[in-house]
Amino acid sequence: KNQVEQSPQSLIILEGKNCTLQCNYTVSPFSNLRWYKQDTGRGPVSLTIMTFSENTKSNGRYTATLDADTKQSSLHITASQLSDSASYICVVSAMDDYKLSFGAGTTVTVRA
Amino acid sequence: DTGVSQDPRHKITKRGQNVTFRCDPISEHNRLYWYRQTLGQGPEFLTYFQNEAQLEKSRLLSDRFSAERPKGSFSTLEIQRTEQGDSAMYLCASSPPGASTEAFFGQGTRLTVV
Secondary structure: OEEEEEEEEEEEEEEOOEEEEEEEEEOOOOEHHHHHOOOOOOEEEEEEEEEOOOOOEEEEEEEEEEEOOOEEEEEEOOOOHHHHHHHEEEEEEEOEEEEEEEEOOOEEEEEE | OOOOOOOOOEEEEEEOOEEEEEOOOOOOEEEEEEEEEOOOOOOOOEEEEEEEEEEEEEEOOOOOOEEEEOOOOEEEEOOOOOOHHHOOEEEEEEEOOOOOOEEEEOOOOEEEEO
């Protein structure tokens, strides 16, 4: 069964600090991994998408890494801002499978 | 706005009533998905369309749920005889053909069954 697990479930950080979110998956055969940001009451918005051959990708202050051998990914947020407060969801898809496997998300709260 | 559009944004209904949601995908996106999301959880797959064909329907979708995409453009999701357990955010997403393509989500429809 394809599974995506994220940690921590939630975290609180001070504005300006960095944080790292983790994602472990068992999806096979692997096709790509995406990180989405979801504000409360809104639909998810894509941050990064990585395929098997990519091990890092940045989008502004967001940097995602991928280790396809250990089936792990991380999302690093640099110099956090209040607007980074949201849920961050790891999404993995398998080859020849149109369905997306979602993690439960990590809720990030940035405080002034 | 050329993103995925969902209507309505919020719906409150009494238990036992029928509701219908609409999703307008990004034009030329042949793939359309419906997901359901409850508080604190990631979205769960409900159903998938490729053009007008419904290729898969999750076991989460009971007989009270039906989805259509009559002309391969917009899609509707209908829930008959709503139950309190149907209360959730219903998300629609679309993507163009090809592997590793981006899936774009709508803002969702928040359903509350009272």
